[in-house]
Amino acid sequence: MSDHVLETKNLTKRYGDFVALNDLTIHVDRGQILGFIGPNGAGKTTTIKILVGLSRPTSGSAFIAGVNCSESASKIKRLVGYMPDRFGAYDNMRVHEYLDFFGAIFGISRSTRRKRIADVMEITDTTYMQDKFVESLSHGMQQRVGIARTMLHNPEVLILDEPANGLDPRARIEMRQLLLRLASEGKTLIVTSHILPELARICNTIAIITGGKLQAFGSLNDVMGRLCPQRSYELQLPTAAQLPKAEEVLKQCLLVTEPVTVSQAECVLRFPTVRTELELAEVLNRLVTAQVAVSQFREVASDLEDAFLSVADDKQPAAVA
Amino acid sequence: MTSIQFFQNPILRRELLDRLRSPKTMFAVIAVAVLSSMLVLMRWPTDATIDLVSQGSLQVFRPVAFAISIAIMMLIPAFPATAFVTERRRGTLTLLLNSPTTPTQIYFGKLCGNVLLSILIFSVSLPALMACFAMGGISINGHIGPLILVLVGMSIQYSALGLWISVRSQSADASLRWTYAAVLALAVLSIGPTVLVGKLTGLKSFIAHWMTALSPIPALQQITGAQAQAGEIGISTGWLEFLVVSCLISIGLAIATLLKLDPLLLDRPRPTGKIVDGTKSGGWMRRMTYLVDPNRRKAGIARWLNPVMVKEFRTRKFGRLHWLLRLVAAGGIVSLLLTVVAATGTVSWGVERIASSMVLMQVALLLLLGPSLGANLIAAEVESGGWQLLRASPISPIRILVGKLMSTVWTLLLLLLATLPGYVVMSYIQPSIGGQVGNVVISLLIAIALVTSISACVSAFCKTTAVATATSYAILLTLFAGTLLVWLARGKPFGPLLVERTLLFNPAAIALSEMKTPGFEQYNLTPLGWYIGIGLSIVCIVILGFRTHRMTRPD
Numbered sequence A: 001m002s003d004h005v006l007e008t009k010n011l012t013k014r015y016g017d018f019v020a021l022n023d024l025t026i027h028v029d030r031g032q033i034l035g036f037i038g039p040n041g042a043g044k045t046t047t048i049k050i051l052v053g054l055s056r057p058t059s060g061s062a063f064i065a066g067v068n069c070s071e072s073a074s075k076i077k078r079l080v081g082y083m084p085d086r087f088g089a090y091d092n093m094r095v096h097e098y099l100d101f102f103g104a105i106f107g108i109s110r111s112t113r114r115k116r117i118a119d120v121m122e123i124t125d126t127t128y129m130q131d132k133f134v135e136s137l138s139h140g141m142q143q144r145v146g147i148a149r150t151m152l153h154n155p156e157v158l159i160l161d162e163p164a165n166g167l168d169p170r171a172r173i174e175m176r177q178l179l180l181r182l183a184s185e186g187k188t189l190i191v192t193s194h195i196l197p198e199l200a201r202i203c204n205t206i207a208i209i210t211g212g213k214l215q216a217f218g219s220l221n222d223v224m225g226r227l228c229p230q231r232s233y234e235l236q237l238p239t240a241a242q243l244p245k246a247e248e249v250l251k252q253c254l255l256v257t258e259p260v261t262v263s264q265a266e267c268v269l270r271f272p273t274v275r276t277e278l279e280l281a282e283v284l285n286r287l288v289t290a291q292v293a294v295s296q297f298r299e300v301a302s303d304l305e306d307a308f309l310s311v312a313d314d315k316q317p318a319a320v321a
Numbered sequence B: 001m002t003s004i005q006f007f008q009n010p011i012l013r014r015e016l017l018d019r020l021r022s023p024k025t026m027f028a029v030i031a032v033a034v035l036s037s038m039l040v041l042m043r044w045p046t047d048a049t050i051d052l053v054s055q056g057s058l059q060v061f062r063p064v065a066f067a068i069s070i071a072i073m074m075l076i077p078a079f080p081a082t083a084f085v086t087e088r089r090r091g092t093l094t095l096l097l098n099s100p101t102t103p104t105q106i107y108f109g110k111l112c113g114n115v116l117l118s119i120l121i122f123s124v125s126l127p128a129l130m131a132c133f134a135m136g137g138i139s140i141n142g143h144i145g146p147l148i149l150v151l152v153g154m155s156i157q158y159s160a161l162g163l164w165i166s167v168r169s170q171s172a173d174a175s176l177r178w179t180y181a182a183v184l185a186l187a188v189l190s191i192g193p194t195v196l197v198g199k200l201t202g203l204k205s206f207i208a209h210w211m212t213a214l215s216p217i218p219a220l221q222q223i224t225g226a227q228a229q230a231g232e233i234g235i236s237t238g239w240l241e242f243l244v245v246s247c248l249i250s251i252g253l254a255i256a257t258l259l260k261l262d263p264l265l266l267d268r269p270r271p272t273g274k275i276v277d278g279t280k281s282g283g284w285m286r287r288m289t290y291l292v293d294p295n296r297r298k299a300g301i302a303r304w305l306n307p308v309m310v311k312e313f314r315t316r317k318f319g320r321l322h323w324l325l326r327l328v329a330a331g332g333i334v335s336l337l338l339t340v341v342a343a344t345g346t347v348s349w350g351v352e353r354i355a356s357s358m359v360l361m362q363v364a365l366l367l368l369l370g371p372s373l374g375a376n377l378i379a380a381e382v383e384s385g386g387w388q389l390l391r392a393s394p395i396s397p398i399r400i401l402v403g404k405l406m407s408t409v410w411t412l413l414l415l416l417l418a419t420l421p422g423y424v425v426m427s428y429i430q431p432s433i434g435g436q437v438g439n440v441v442i443s444l445l446i447a448i449a450l451v452t453s454i455s456a457c458v459s460a461f462c463k464t465t466a467v468a469t470a471t472s473y474a475i476l477l478t479l480f481a482g483t484l485l486v487w488l489a490r491g492k493p494f495g496p497l498l499v500e501r502t503l504l505f506n507p508a509a510i511a512l513s514e515m516k517t518p519g520f521e522q523y524n525l526t527p528l529g530w531y532i533g534i535g536l537s538i539v540c541i542v543i544l545g546f547r548t549h550r551m552t553r554p555d
Helices: A044-051 A073-079 A095-105 A110-123 A139-151 A169-184 A196-202 A220-227 A240-253 A277-289 A304-314 B003-007 B010-020 B023-043 B056-075 B078-090 B092-097 B103-123 B126-135 B140-168 B172-187 B189-197 B202-212 B216-223 B227-232 B239-260 B284-290 B307-315 B321-344 B351-384 B386-391 B397-429 B431-460 B465-488 B496-503 B507-514 B528-552
Strands: A006-015 A018-028 A033-037 A059-064 A080-083 A157-161 A188-192 A205-210 A213-219 A231-236 A261-263 A268-273 A296-300
Touching: A006 A044, A018 A044, A018 A205, A018 A213, A033 A044, A033 A169, A033 A196, A033 A304, A044 A059, A044 A157, A044 A188, A073 A080, A080 A139, A095 A110, A095 A139, A095 B307, A110 A139, A110 A169, A139 A157, A139 A169, A169 A188, A169 A196, A196 A304, A205 A220, A205 A304, A213 A220, A213 A304, A220 A304, A240 A268, A240 A277, B010 B103, B023 B056, B023 B103, B023 B126, B056 B103, B056 B126, B056 B140, B056 B216, B056 B465, B078 B092, B078 B103, B078 B140, B078 B172, B078 B465, B092 B103, B103 B140, B103 B239, B126 B140, B140 B172, B140 B216, B140 B239, B172 B189, B172 B351, B172 B465, B189 B202, B216 B239, B307 B397, B321 B351, B321 B397, B351 B386, B351 B397, B351 B431, B351 B465, B351 B507, B386 B528, B397 B431, B397 B528, B431 B465, B431 B507, B431 B528, B465 B496, B465 B507, B496 B507, B507 B528
Parallel strands: A033 A188, A033 A205, A080 A157, A157 A188
Antiparallel strands: A006 A018, A006 A059, A205 A213, A231 A268, A231 A296, A261 A268
16 A cells, blocks of 8 residues: 555546546645646546545545545545535534534544534634624635534545635635645645635645546646746837837747737737747847847746646646656 | 516516426426316216206315315415525525616516416316306306405415515525415414404404404305304404405505515624623523523533434524423413313313314424424535535434434424323313323324424425425325315215225324314224324335435445
């Protein structure tokens, strides 16, 4: 058995002729945060459901802490804390009672439960809302209570489906800090999100999935390096008057695979390139020689969104570590 | 407003057309058509002569009229009761109120959509009514016309009532519960003072007289030629009074609802919860009431308790201890009051008849609370997303099921226990009644099992609470009130054997038979009726068990 806390091997799920998940193989180590990215209907929730024992794979296997997810569903439920995208509020129930109920159904004794509830409320900064009715909480508050609920039975792995969905910027920053703190305490996290810059800031590992197929998997740098090999450069001019001249010079220097885009409003020209620093210095020299006034010539950093879009558009397996 | 403009109301078009496209509406229409046709067919005279003067056609007309009325009572309130509360919870009410559509258009769109739907439902029984007319002995002006007016009056009144409750409610199931309670109160309890207390004088008599006009029962009795029976128990109102009162109530409810349909009034703050410390302020009174104070912080769920059951109690507004105590106290007071009426001889009813009233009161309470509690058990969990969380927890399906069923059974048992003091007093007054009381209690326990198991079973197959609650009410009212329709038509065409076999399925009828209630004393329904009730409950629980197991296992 490997040392990975979470591991899937050739995981496949079919609903009739429809393939929801196709041969997914990923692994996550202890204390890591896996960002699980994909468009709607990509197979993220199907994977999560298999991992938490709510769905059985058609073929392949999934293990959490060495326990088979489909064969030992009851053990898995104690190893995993699952926060679905829907909060699951109950009417007329206060936050403390809500957490107490979920503690009780996990079989935690009353005295331990009392202490555990206090602990998770402190970790998630929800102590002040313990007497509020659950249905009266704002979305951000409910997300926090949802994380507190998933941590009640002290699971090894936390699976959070869209935890930052609908949060305001401040709540999002707090959520990010909370997830990082949980990872630093040794919890393994799987987080799905459509807010990719958020994931890029917290995840050690990224898995991009489209149409049920894994498109990219590995550390953030690995995935970025493989999916975005071209660098993107930006040429800023002081006025728009010289934009045609600058474009003409660039086209003479660059290849057809390096198309130049012009933004009149910003007085900017952009182009992707695989050239070295020396070759780019020569391009700048040609511009200066042609008497183009250049105010800035800089590299634009690629982000996770670019990487995601590169595979989401192709829908072909690109870079699996 | 022209008729074209009226039908161009987008709310009316949506409310009416969407429902007309629904298979459920088609099912309701077919059910009413089949029911009314069957009743006519069964009571159709075998001799080929037209009877212009006798009561033969009325014997056909009466059950048809009552059956359509019960169908209207069961089916119509469910739609308006969920109309506004569902829109508000989805957030679409704000969108409607922010559109150029006025609150009046929204209100009348919903009201008229519902009334037109009910007219469609009962219009399918017109051929059956005309068949009664063809038999002779009944007229358009004296019977069929007034019946249609009363049915329209009922539709408008119950739709207006449902909309009024809906605009004030916070959840669909609470709205449904209160609407059916209000319909029950308007239809049945309103004739209580006249029937129970008897001869009143002065202002009390005037109020009691007009209270009976709230109910369609006296109107239907007058139309179907049973006014003499109504007169025997002091009811003297008819269909005209019902229509007048119905119009006034509908107008009042429409104004009250329109006043509530204001975006500013709907913008109520959400209750945030307040916890008080019972030890700090107040004297002994404060500390005593603190025991059941809803704002007291609750202790954790004990290990020996089923957490799902505790959760069910805590999530119900009326499941909290202070509400349960109030409910039990009210039940106890009503049962004792009924006993006092019997003991002091205010009316010339015997102990059996008073006990029968208590049975009816208990069954009415069971039917009022049971379906809304049972129908909530699984549908509400699925609707709120809580079911997914329960599935992701290690709790077993059996424990979930037991916890949920027991939360309903305990509530209904408490209600039954609250009304037992009345029986105890009656057994003291008339010791020979003790055995009968025992059998009545067994029948009521079976009624609890039946109400709980059927509504919970329905709940497991529905995705929304509103549908589950309305379906449960419809099934249980059919079982408890529908079987009484056959009893109502006893003698002709239904022979005593068929009536007895039908009543075997109704635990309320078994209890009434055990209490030797007039009209039920000749039927021997025990113990076979008990076995059928227990059998039905077991079947429902087994189906529920399989369904729950299916819903909890991995996909």
